[in-house]
Structures are given as C-alpha cells and as structure tokens.
Amino acid sequence: MPALSRRIGGFTDSVIRRMTRIANAYDAVNLSQGFPDFDPPEALKQALAAVAGGSLHQYAVTWGAPNFRAALARKQSRCMGIPIDPESQVVVTCGSTEAMMAAMLTVCDPGDRIVVFSPFYENYAADAILSGAEPIHVPLRLPDFALDAERLEDAFRLRPKALILCNPSNPSGKVFSRAELETIAFLAGRYDVFVITDEVYEHIVYAPHEHVYFASLPGMFERTLSCGSLSKTYSITGWRLGYLIAPATIVNGARKVHDFLTVGAAAPLQEAAVTALNFADDYYRQLVVDYTTKRDLFLNGLDRLDLRYTRPQGAYYVLVDITEFGADSDLAFCQWLAREVGVAAVPGSSFFREPINHLIRFHFAKRAATLDEALTRLESLRRKAAACHTIK
Structure with missing residues (x-):
C-alpha cells in the first residue's frame, strides 16, 4: 500500500478532546474540553424549535x-x-x-x-x-x-x-x-x-x-x-x-x-x-456577571485547597501548577487525575512549544453544582497522590 500523507504525521489527535473521552470512561467531572453543562438562552432554543418545524x-x-x-x-x-x-x-x-x-x-x-x-x-x-x-x-x-x-x-x-x-x-x-x-x-x-x-x-x-x-x-x-x-x-x-x-x-x-x-x-x-x-447589550453584561461568579467560585475553591494557579483575566480557563506532585508527565498526571480523583483536566504541555510539564488546564464553564462536585473530589488529591509511589 502507498504511504499516507507526511503532513498527518506532524500532529496527533486533539489532546483536549481525548481528555473528554477519558473523562467519560472514568465518569469524571469533565473540566477539560471547554463546553458548558447548561443550556443556551431559552429564546434561542425556542427559535431553533420554530425553525425545525419550517422549511x-x-x-x-x-x-x-x-x-x-x-x-x-x-x-x-x-x-x-x-x-x-x-x-x-x-x-x-x-x-x-x-x-x-x-x-x-x-x-x-x-x-x-x-x-x-x-x-x-x-x-x-x-x-x-x-x-x-x-x-x-x-x-x-x-x-x-x-x-x-x-x-x-x-x-x-x-x-x-x-x-x-x-x-x-x-x-x-x-x-x-x-x-x-x-x-x-x-x-x-x-x-x-x-x-x-x-x-x-x-x-x-x-x-x-x-x-x-x-x-x-x-x-x-x-x-x-x-x-x-x-x-x-x-x-x-x-x-x-x-x-x-x-x-x-x-x-x-x-x-x-x-x-x-x-x-x-x-x-x-x-x-x-x-x-x-x-x-441587546444587557445580555453581554449579564454574561460577564455570570462567568465572574463561576470564576470566583472555582478559584476560591482552589485557594481553599491551596493549589497554585494563574488568575485568568478572560475566557473560562485556569492553569494550575502541579509541581508539588512530582509527576514526570503532565499527560500521565491528567489521566491519573481522571481515573483516581474523578476530575478531568488538560495537560499544559499540549499548549506550549517550550518543555512545560508542570501545568494543567481546568475550565469553569459549568453549573455551580458541577464546580462544587469537582472541588469536593479534588479534596482527596493530595491524599491519593501521597499514596502513589509514581503517578502514571
């Protein structure tokens, strides 16, 4: 058989979307792929229903x-x-x-x-x-x-x-x-x-x-x-x-x-x-209010857990420092985190050209109950990490 295109050997599948599949496999709270677990505005859903019945x-x-x-x-x-x-x-x-x-x-x-x-x-x-x-x-x-x-x-x-x-x-x-x-x-x-x-x-x-x-x-x-x-x-x-x-x-x-x-x-x-x-512009003002609330809820939880992070100025992601856990691979750490702790994140190395291996990305575009559940599960992070000789 002829060889496949050389260009496809230059990149992998999406690590972000791979982490969603891993989250699903372990029934983890999916804070990896950046999509909400709440519905769009009701007016938009009604408009879609009306269009679906048309031509x-x-x-x-x-x-x-x-x-x-x-x-x-x-x-x-x-x-x-x-x-x-x-x-x-x-x-x-x-x-x-x-x-x-x-x-x-x-x-x-x-x-x-x-x-x-x-x-x-x-x-x-x-x-x-x-x-x-x-x-x-x-x-x-x-x-x-x-x-x-x-x-x-x-x-x-x-x-x-x-x-x-x-x-x-x-x-x-x-x-x-x-x-x-x-x-x-x-x-x-x-x-x-x-x-x-x-x-x-x-x-x-x-x-x-x-x-x-x-x-x-x-x-x-x-x-x-x-x-x-x-x-x-x-x-x-x-x-x-x-x-x-x-x-x-x-x-x-x-x-x-x-x-x-x-x-x-x-x-x-x-x-x-x-x-x-x-x-109207009120929608966009309320959007910022809602996401500010979600950001503060999640970051306050990270503070309580004494996890280090860089405070986001926009979007709905936060990079968390995992240096203290001594993992050789941030990808292995994220797989372990989903399997053993029940929270899914994205390894930071997938975003950097430099050899960065100590950051993972969470997102907080979730309902308050979902973020609370993720934070509750993360309470066991240090205990479970301490019980592991090597995170993999």
Whole structure:
C-alpha cells in the first residue's frame, strides 16, 4: 500500500478532546474540553424549535445566509466600533475552527512563516502543518504571560507572512492590554504582516480588563482577519457557527477556500441564531456577571485547597501548577487525575512549544453544582497522590 500523507504525521489527535473521552470512561467531572453543562438562552432554543418545524432545511448561500450575515455585521459593528459590510466583508463558517483554517489557507503559501504565541490553542499547530506554513513560536513570559516586545520583533525579522493572536487567550486566560496590542500593530505594519485573530471569548472578560478588537486599532482592519464564533457567547458549542471578518479583497479569497472546505454552515442553525445576534447589550453584561461568579467560585475553591494557579483575566480557563506532585508527565498526571480523583483536566504541555510539564488546564464553564462536585473530589488529591509511589 502507498504511504499516507507526511503532513498527518506532524500532529496527533486533539489532546483536549481525548481528555473528554477519558473523562467519560472514568465518569469524571469533565473540566477539560471547554463546553458548558447548561443550556443556551431559552429564546434561542425556542427559535431553533420554530425553525425545525419550517422549511429551511437546504443549503444556505455558501458564505452565509443573508439575514445571518446582516445580523452578525450589525452586532460586530457595534461591538468592534468599525462598520462591517455583510455583503463583502463576512464569511460564515462551520465554527471558528474552520474560520482559522480558512484564514491560514487564504494568506499563507507552503513555506511561509507564521508567528504563534506560546502557549497556544492546540489547533494552531495543526493549522500550520495543514497549510504548509512554518510556525515561529514566541513565548509569553510566565507567570502572567506578558508580551516580550524584543522577542516578538526578533520573530518579525524572520519575515513571517502572518501572526496568530488569540485574545482573550486559551489556555491562559490572558487579555492582551491595549499597549501590547499597539506593539503588535506597530510591528505588523513595519514588517507588512497579516494578523489572524481568534476572538471567540470576546465577551468573557473580567474587570478591570477590557477587550480591544485588534481590527479596531488605527490602520489594522486592512491587514486583519478576525475569526469568531457563537459557541462560547451563547453556549451553543455544538451548533458550530463561526465567522471570518476582513476587508473585501481578503474575504473574496476566504470565500473560495470556505466553499471547498465545507460548502456552508447549517442553514437551520443560522436562521435560529439570528435571534441571539439581535440580543441587546444587557445580555453581554449579564454574561460577564455570570462567568465572574463561576470564576470566583472555582478559584476560591482552589485557594481553599491551596493549589497554585494563574488568575485568568478572560475566557473560562485556569492553569494550575502541579509541581508539588512530582509527576514526570503532565499527560500521565491528567489521566491519573481522571481515573483516581474523578476530575478531568488538560495537560499544559499540549499548549506550549517550550518543555512545560508542570501545568494543567481546568475550565469553569459549568453549573455551580458541577464546580462544587469537582472541588469536593479534588479534596482527596493530595491524599491519593501521597499514596502513589509514581503517578502514571
């Protein structure tokens, strides 16, 4: 038999989604893969039920149903503070995962270089390999994941084609400051580089931090491909509705890539989701209140357990330090944690280019009862770890 493609040997399956399968196998509380255990807004569920009983069950326009694009453009124009044309500057995708892949394939040729901050969401590595791009990893400074401007410019001197910016960040929960974003913008302009943003957590930012859309910075809309999703904002990760916003010249290319990747996002789900895109600003204010409550509940529990972590500024993840447990492998530790303690996390090494093996990622997009149960189970962590000669 002929050999399989060499590119698929460059990455594994998703470690995050693998941990969900492990959580299911051991009936562990799943704080690994970032999806809620609560329902989306009732109005959205009712809209879906109404659409299901109608006749919208065939293809929508390939790059997005017109009413969905119009509602999305209105909402993002208001949030981003820049006018967005739904007819020429929007592509609707099957989740932000496809939006990021389409963005990479639109701007990068095989052999081009692309800057990726470390830690990074694991999909970016696979995206680079699949598009034939070579990542240039720029570490953010621990423990607060601050931007190192000198190291970033060193990366730009290697003449990359694009930079990937996840803000708010998965897995660290970092929110880039305006000053940091202005540094990135200055270098992107100086070295003539595209910026691909992943802003799926745009509405989950904790005071006093604020989210600044990179495309809203002076002169940056022209070189920015803004990728987003409805998954996290409206608790509909299974709907797989994402989008790419960019200037028309870029969108024209992205639409061609999208057309042959997936043809289009689900027509009934786009129709139902218009309801959510028309929510008033009160919805987004309450979203922050709700996630602040969840964050504080979980972090207060980690404090009671005397577990060390980096306080997230946005998104719904927290990186916890497991140095004290002396595990040789964070992956082995997470497998042991799910099996013996009954809580699932993601090994931090899957997010870092550097040899980082002492961090694991929990998420707190769960009901209070679920978080309380996870914290109760974690009370046995040190006792069970002490009983093990080697965690594996």
